[in-house]
Amino acid sequence: MIKLMNILKNYLKVKRIQKYSPEKFRRWQNKQLQKHLKWINTHSPYFEQLKKNDLLKAPDLAQYPFMNKQIMMENFDELNTKGVGKEEAFRVAIEAEENRNFSPTIGSITVGLSSGTSGNRGIFLVSKEEQSAWAGTILAKLLPNGFKSKEKIAFFLRANSNLYESVRNKKIEFAFYDLLDHFDTHIKRLEEYQPTILAAPPSMIRQIASAVSENKLSISPIKIITMAEVLDPLDESFIESVFNQKIHQVYQCTEGFLGCSCSHGTIHLNEDLVYIEKEFLDNDRTKFYPIVTDFKRRTQPIIRYRLNDILTLKSEPCPCGSPMLAIEQIEGRMDDLFILKNKHNGNLEHVFPDFVRRACISASENLKEYIVMQHNPHDIEVQCLVFDETKRQRTEENIRTNLNAFFQQYYESPKITFRAYQENDRTAKLKRIKNNMEVNKVVQSAF
Numbered sequence: 345m346i347k348l349m350n351i352l353k354n355y356l357k358v359k360r361i362q363k364y365s366p367e368k369f370r371r372w373q374n375k376q377l378q379k380h381l382k383w384i385n386t387h388s389p390y391f392e393q394l395k396k397n398d399l400l401k402a403p404d405l406a407q408y409p410f411m412n413k414q415i416m417m418e419n420f421d422e423l424n425t426k427g428v429g430k431e432e433a434f435r436v437a438i439e440a441e442e443n444r445n446f447s448p449t450i451g452s453i454t455v456g457l458s459s460g461t462s463g464n465r466g467i468f469l470v471s472k473e474e475q476s477a478w479a480g481t482i483l484a485k486l487l488p489n490g491f492k493s494k495e496k497i498a499f500f501l502r503a504n505s506n507l508y509e510s511v512r513n514k515k516i517e518f519a520f521y522d523l524l525d526h527f528d529t530h531i532k533r534l535e536e537y538q539p540t541i542l543a544a545p546p547s548m549i550r551q552i553a554s555a556v557s558e559n560k561l562s563i564s565p566i567k568i569i570t571m572a573e574v575l576d577p578l579d580e581s582f583i584e585s586v587f588n589q590k591i592h593q594v595y596q597c598t599e600g601f602l603g604c605s606c607s608h609g610t611i612h613l614n615e616d617l618v619y620i621e622k623e624f625l626d627n628d629r630t631k632f633y634p635i636v637t638d639f640k641r642r643t644q645p646i647i648r649y650r651l652n653d654i655l656t657l658k659s660e661p662c663p664c665g666s667p668m669l670a671i672e673q674i675e676g677r678m679d680d681l682f683i684l685k686n687k688h689n690g691n692l693e694h695v696f697p698d699f700v701r702r703a704c705i706s707a708s709e710n711l712k713e714y715i716v717m718q719h720n721p722h723d724i725e726v727q728c729l730v731f732d733e734t735k736r737q738r739t740e741e742n743i744r745t746n747l748n749a750f751f752q753q754y755y756e757s758p759k760i761t762f763r764a765y766q767e768n769d770r771t772a773k774l775k776r777i778k779n780n781m782e783v784n785k786v787v788q789s790a791f
């Protein structure tokens with residue numbers, strides 16, 4: 345059982361650190377990082393070995409090797425500090441998934457399976473202490489009134505997990521909704537439950553907002569939190585207009601709780617849990633891959649772990665005063681970038697999704713939902729839902745004009761084809777901009 349005291353302790357700590365000045369915060373963070381690296385060097389056989397071979401002179405992070413899912417899985421047994429074997433962990437996690445047992449454990453360690461194609465799935469290990477730290481942090485950052493008022497949280501997940509079960513006491517109540525359940529079931533349960541906080545992927549919240557706007561559901565949450573999918577500005581403005589409030593975002597993946605939005609709606613990376621290095625992708629140094637070192641996770645060290653997500657830095661400081669790095673937007677995964685031929689030098693180049701997104705959204709007020717996908721370097725498909733069908737043709741023409749105007753500046757323009765809108769498969773994450781090219785994987789290795 346997770347101790348409430350431990351959750352509270354972490355909760356208060358997070359609240360305190362958020363008020364540090366930038367200088368004090370960096371000093372504090374550096375100390376945490378050094379302490380963590382020292383600990384890892386003597387408890388993780390993988391790092392112990394590196395140290396023995398004189399490859400690490402702790403606590404200098406720059407000497408540590410980079411890590412990704414593949415490296416982490418290849419060295420699983422030696423990396424973790426609890427002596428858990430990869431085969432056993434996989435067996436326990438897969439068995440649990442098949443039986444819909446949401447709390448697989450080995451001893452007191454929770455085992456989690458990350459998504460990915462078979463053969464490319466990751467295993468994550470979390471201890472009880474890490475769970476309560478996680479719970480305390482998420483509560484401190486997301487509860488609008490702290491522990492002062494009672495909250496009822498409707499939480500939509502692909503599968504329940506005992507990570508979330510850990511957050512429950514007299515003041516906070518969670519109701520879990522399985523994303524795979526029928527939408528009518530959700531509507532009935534939400535109407536009855538009347539959540540004060542709604543947390544779900546943006547595609548689900550968009551559907552709920554539609555139901556509210558059509559008077560099929562009546563709820564008045566005081567806070568709305570999106571997670572697990574890229575929040576498209578089109579969905580954001582629709583949801584905000586229905587519920588008449590700003591939406592908040594959580595940036596989380598199996599690799600950790602990486603960021604969330606503040607009271608001003610800016611996403612700040614959780615630099616009180618992780619140290620972030622930036623691998624810049626553009627000349628302006630605004631877009632980057634985060635390289636994550638989680639200085640709270642001891643069971644399974646995450647050291648210089650390179651994520652495939654593209655983040656854009658915020659150019660202006662956030663008025664909330666938080667010392668933690670402010671992000672303009674989470675753009676999505678590298679594999680979803682379009683790849684087009686530069687018309688000047690013939691090279692294949694990545695196209696950041698925000699350009700495509702802006703070209704579509706600014707085309708017409710009549711655009712309700714959209715998906716743009718690339719099938720090959722010469723073909724782009726656009727699918728639209730519109731509010732007014734009589735104006736569909738005009739809307740599509742505007743989108744074509746906008747996209748062409750953008751492409752023609754730099755690239756050999758691909759052919760743009762409009763097709764009927766395909767509703768998203770409920771088992772998959774909604775991506776409004778996606779790359780379907782097989783060649784993508786090949787081209788990527790060249791970058």
Ligand SMILES: [Zn+2]
Pocket residue numbers: 606607608609610612662663664665666
């Ligand atoms: Zn802020």
